[in-house]
Amino acid sequence: MTEPVISLRGVRADLGSRPVLRGIDLTVHRGEVVALLGANGSGKSTAVRTVIGQVPIGSGEIELFGTPRRRFRDWARIGYVPQRTTAAGGVPATVTEVVSSGRLSRTRFGVFRKGDREAVRHALDLVGMADRAKDNVDALSGGQHQRVLIARALACEPELLIMDEPMAGVDLASQEVLAQTLKNQVAAGTTVLLVLHELGPLEPLIDRAVVLRDGCVQHDGPPPKAVGQHALPGHDHVHPHAPAGAEPMRTGLLS
């Protein structure tokens, strides 16, 4: 087994007065692709948000690349794709501007050099959006927005990719592009933690599934076969996101 890239031990977290994570153990080793599954409200998003420091933990320990999270500073090693939101995004920006924001952590004092601009172009190529580089993100479909968010995460050439429901509300063509992009990343050695509500087209890539139920780990092992997570006991997921083909969603791209 390779060394742990993400390690959560006994992690508890409350949101408001509600205990949302009730003692989670989760380890992702270098090179692994782990799917975090579970019903709506089981704590999947909260778990990944504790990993990247967006949700404080009440107790337990989190390590990133073997370093306690509170001392971890090397955020350029991690690409994060947040859960899509239907809330209005606000700031007008081009596709290149959004993807460039993902490269900032690799620059010195925010100054873009040739290599940085090339990395941004390459990230856009990877998700098949190079021809939309100058477009305003408001002009994109939901699936294209998601490709841009993934390009933003790839722009820093991360060793670890954390994605919260990357396929949610994404049209079939974009799903195929994203699955292929992810496959290439995994082949190149990137470690991946994905929140999913079903395995879908990513199923062949998944090494291990961790299923949450009411803030606890219910299963940690081989992914449920072929049928996806819907076959698991206790599954009652109603997906909250807009269907494919709906009006372009605003994703809060710059937040």
Ligand SMILES: Nc1ncnc2c1ncn2[C@@H]1O[C@H](COP(=O)(O)OP(=O)(O)OP(=O)(O)O)[C@@H](O)[C@H]1O
């Ligand atoms: N800011 C908040 N304040 C209070 N409760 C919250 C907050 N955010 C989330 N919750 C609650 O915490 C629980 C876990 O939410 P979380 O988003 O982690 O679940 P999830 O498994 O990712 O669900 P989904 O599949 O719907 O995205 C839910 O019951 C949710 O209502």
